[in-house]
Every structure is written in structure tokens, then in C-alpha cells.
Amino acid sequence: MEFKKHAWKKDALLTGLLLVLSAILLCLPTGFDQRVNQDSIRCQGLVLKADNSGLQRMGIIKKGYQDLVLKALDGPLKGQVLKGSNQLQGRMDLDKIFTPGDKALMVVSLDDQGRVVFVNPQDHYRLDLELILLGLFALLLIAFGGFTGLKALLSFVFAGLMLWKLLVPLLLKGLDPVLISLAVISLLTAVIVFLVAGINQKGVTAFLGAFCGVGVSCLLALYFTAAFKVHGAVMPFAETLLYSGFGHLDLMRIYVAAVFLAASGAVMDLAMDVAASLDEVHAQNPEMGFAQLAFSGLRVGRAVVGTMTTTLLLAYSGGFLTLFMAFMAQGVPLANFFNLIYVAAEVLKTLVGSFGLVTVAPFTAVIGAFIYTRKPVSLRAKSENSSLKQA
Numbered sequence: 001m002e003f004k005k006h007a008w009k010k011d012a013l014l015t016g017l018l019l020v021l022s023a024i025l026l027c028l029p030t031g032f033d034q035r036v037n038q039d040s041i042r043c044q045g046l047v048l049k050a051d052n053s054g055l056q057r058m059g060i061i062k063k064g065y066q067d068l069v070l071k072a073l074d075g076p077l078k079g080q081v082l083k084g085s086n087q088l089q090g091r092m093d094l095d096k097i098f099t100p101g102d103k104a105l106m107v108v109s110l111d112d113q114g115r116v117v118f119v120n121p122q123d124h125y126r127l128d129l130e131l132i133l134l135g136l137f138a139l140l141l142i143a144f145g146g147f148t149g150l151k152a153l154l155s156f157v158f159a160g161l162m163l164w165k166l167l168v169p170l171l172l173k174g175l176d177p178v179l180i181s182l183a184v185i186s187l188l189t190a191v192i193v194f195l196v197a198g199i200n201q202k203g204v205t206a207f208l209g210a211f212c213g214v215g216v217s218c219l220l221a222l223y224f225t226a227a228f229k230v231h232g233a234v235m236p237f238a239e240t241l242l243y244s245g246f247g248h249l250d251l252m253r254i255y256v257a258a259v260f261l262a263a264s265g266a267v268m269d270l271a272m273d274v275a276a277s278l279d280e281v282h283a284q285n286p287e288m289g290f291a292q293l294a295f296s297g298l299r300v301g302r303a304v305v306g307t308m309t310t311t312l313l314l315a316y317s318g319g320f321l322t323l324f325m326a327f328m329a330q331g332v333p334l335a336n337f338f339n340l341i342y343v344a345a346e347v348l349k350t351l352v353g354s355f356g357l358v359t360v361a362p363f364t365a366v367i368g369a370f371i372y373t374r375k376p377v378s379l380r381a382k383s384e385n386s387s388l389k390q391a
Contacts (some may be wrong), residue, residue: 011147014195018154021191025161030169043075044125045082045106047098055088063090068098068121070106077108077116084119096123148196155192162188171257174248178218181257185214185264193272201371206268206275209364213267217260217356224348225256234345255345262316263353266308270357271364274301278368294369301361309354316350 051067066086072078084106088095098104103125109118141149167184171177189210197203232238232251235258241249277300278293288296317324320342327337337343 010198011151014199015151015154018151018158018191018195022154022158022161025158025165028165030165032169032172039110041075041077041108041110043077043106043108044073045070045084045104045119045121046073047100047102047104047121048081050098050100058090061090061092062095062097063088066098068104068119070104070119070121072106072108073103082106082108082116082119084121086121098124151195155195158191159188171249171254172246177250177253177257178222181261182214182218185261186211189214189264189268192268196272197275201368202275202279205278205364205368205371206272208367209275209360210264210268210271212363212367213271213356213360214260214264216359217263217267217352218256220352220355221256221259221348224352225252225259228344228348230255230341230345230348234342259349259352260356262349263312263356266312266353267356267360270301270304270308271360273304274361274364275368278365278372282372288373290369290373293372294365297365297368298362301365305358305361308357312353312357313350316346316353320346 047068047070049069054065054067055062056064065088068084068086070082070084072080072082086096086098088097098121104121105123105125105127107120107122108116109120111117138153141153143149145152162184167180170180190207193206193210194203197206230252232253232255235251235255238251238254242251274297278297281296282288282293323342327340338347
């Protein structure tokens with residue numbers, strides 16, 4: 001009972017620490033906040049009228065503009081009726097069409113006297129729905145998992161803040177993407193693993209196993225990205241980033257970082273599965289030797305690896321489903337299809353991530369077996385003294 005109480009206190013302390021770290025990250029300036037236009041107001045607007053006379057249809061593509069009449073629903077302009085223009089570029093992935101009754105996120109530009117100069121209905125307003133979805137997810141997670149669910153939710157929030165407040169600004173400042181990403185992933189893995197498993201043998205096993213798996217993915221990504229001659233411009237909006245004044249960035253190394261960053265969550269998951277299994281097996285049979293415990297971990301890893309690699313394949317290919325459909329519809333041969341740089345980049349991501357998954361199981365099993373069967377110095381000394389007395 002005393003042990004459980006002590007474990008709960010340690011758990012609560014770690015949770016509180018993560019909450020404090022998340023609050024610090026939330027308040028941490030990115031260094032790019034000053035780039036936001038201070039002479040503009042962002043608010044929610046209701047579309048009252050939409051004039052489509054300026055639109056031109058070319059097949060399924062629409063170009064031109066919409067003249068809109070909008071009513072500000074919040075902010076300092078609340079209640080005011082404004083006129084805006086929605087420009088269409090002829091790109092279905094970026095263009096949007098408004099109809100009366102829609103809600104838009106408006107960016108209202110002001111002059112020095114605070115008068116409205118231009119109203120840009122940037123896109124449909126989705127922030128309220130996103131918050132509702134996040135709230136439902138949080139409620140479900142806490143209702144199902146209780147205190148463990150709360151810790152998982154904190155880990156989720158902390159990971160998001162680490163990426164947005166730490167990783168992305170550091171990459172924009174030109175620091176080495178591979179080293180920075182490795183450091184951020186290591187910190188994330190440590191925080192999440194020790195929060196879930198506690199600072200104990202299970203946590204150390206899971207952390208070291210996950211780190212080894214991510215390290216393998218990193219090394220393979222570095223080699224095969226160069227061998228495949230895949231450049232970072234295959235990533236969405238990479239060219240836009242260069243043209244925005246960040247031409248100094250090494251897109252290739254950013255792509256390498258993206259490869260092992262994308263696989264790190266699954267690697268962490270598998271490492272925790274194997275570590276938890278080793279912990280349970282050792283608890284049931286503390287006398288098991290190194291080899292027996294290692295093989296037990298390997299058997300667990302074999303059972304999980306098959307589904308996890310398929311998970312990576314489905315996750316990556318799902319984002320490029322329309323690309324696959326377009327090439328099949330045009331009758332493009334498989335040799336041409338897999339040789340295309342966009343497809344090769346996804347193949348590299350999937351296989352390198354899968355390599356990390358396959359290797360994390362034996363790494364975790366061997367590391368865990370060593371940690372659990374290693375006798376503390378005090379016990380080893382007692383054993384030696386006992387042997388001397390018997391002699």
C-alpha cells in the first residue's frame with residue numbers, strides 16, 4: 001500500500017512538471033511573432049451576400065474573384081458590415097467558394113487612422129469546430145483512461161507545443177535540422193515514456209530502445225536520401241518557404257529529419273510495448289536469466305512488428321491516394337510510377353521508418369534483459385561475501 005502511494009505521488013509530480021513545461025512552452029515566443037502584420041485585425045465574419053459575376057469557369061476550374069458582403073461577428077469591428085474580395089487562383093487545393101450564410105476568417109487591413117483599407121476573407125471559419133473536436137477527444141481520453149488518459153492528453157499537448165514552439169522556429173533560424181530534430185525527439189521520448197512508465201527500469205528500457213530505433217532510422221535516412229537523389233522540394237510548400245526569404249535552409253536535411261520524425265511515434269509505441277512485456281515477465285519470474293528474458297522480449301516484438309509496419313504503410317500512402325489513382329488512371333507502368341521522385345520519397349519514408357520499427361524490438365529486448373538481470377552492486381557484494389563464507 002505504501003509503495004502504491006509513493007508511486008502515485010511520483011506520478012502526480014511528473015504530471016505537474018509536464019504541465020509547468022507545457023505552460024512555459026505556450027508562453028515562449030517563437031522569434032517570428034513580429035512578422036505578423038500588426039496593422040490588421042483577424043475576426044470571424046458572416047457572409048451576407050456573394051456576387052459571382054467575376055468568376056470564370058474553365059472546365060472544372062474556376063478563376064477570377066467573388067465580391068462579398070460580410071458582417072463582423074467578433075473583435076473591435078463587431079457588428080460592422082464590410083465589403084471584401086475573394087480571389088481565386090485556379091487551384092482547387094487552395095481556392096474556396098463562399099455562399100451566403102458561410103462563416104469566414106477575415107483579415108481586415110487598417111490604415112494609420114484605423115480605417116478599413118482591405119478585407120480578405122482568408123478561408124472558411126473552422127476554429128470553433130476544431131476546438132469542439134479537440135474537446136471531445138480530450139473528454140473521451142480522460143473518460144476512458146482516467147488519470148492515465150489525462151497524462152496521455154498532456155503528452156499530446158506537450159508534443160504539439162514542442163514542435164510548434166521549439167522545433168519549427170529553430171529550423172527556420174537555420175540550425176542543423178537532423179541534430180535539432182534528434183534532440184527534440186529525444187526530449188519528447190523521455191518526457192512521454194517516463195510520464196507513462198515512471199522513472200524506473202521499464203521507463204529506461206523503453207527510452208533507450210526507442211532512441212536506438214530512431215537512431216537507425218536517422219542513419220538510413222541520411223544515406224538513402226542522398227542515394228535516391230531525393231531533394232527536400234518534394235515536401236509541400238517547400239518552394240514557398242524558399243521564396244519567403246528562407247533560401248538559406250537545407251531542404252534535403254529537413255526532409256531527412258521529417259523521415260525519422262514521422263516514424264518516431266510508432267517507434268516509441270513499440271518500445272513501450274516490449275518494455276512493458278519485459279517488466280511483467282520479470283515480475284512474474286524474477287529468476288529468469290538474460291537470454292530467457294531477451295528471447296521473451298523478441299517474441300513480443302515479433303507479434304507487434306507486423307501490424308506496426310503496415311500501420312506506417314497505410315499512414316503514408318493515405319496522404320498520396322489521389323496521386324496513385326491519377327497514375328493508374330493514365331495507365332502509367334509501375335517502373336515509371338515507382339521511379340517518380342514523389343513516389344520514391346514516400347517509399348523511402350515507409351521503408352526507413354519500418355527499418356526503425358523492426359530494429360527497435362531487438363534493441364529494447366536486449367537492453368531490457370540487461371537492465372532487469374543486472375544485479376546492483378550491493379547485491380553483488382552480498383553474494384560474493386556469502387560465497388566466501390561458504391568456502
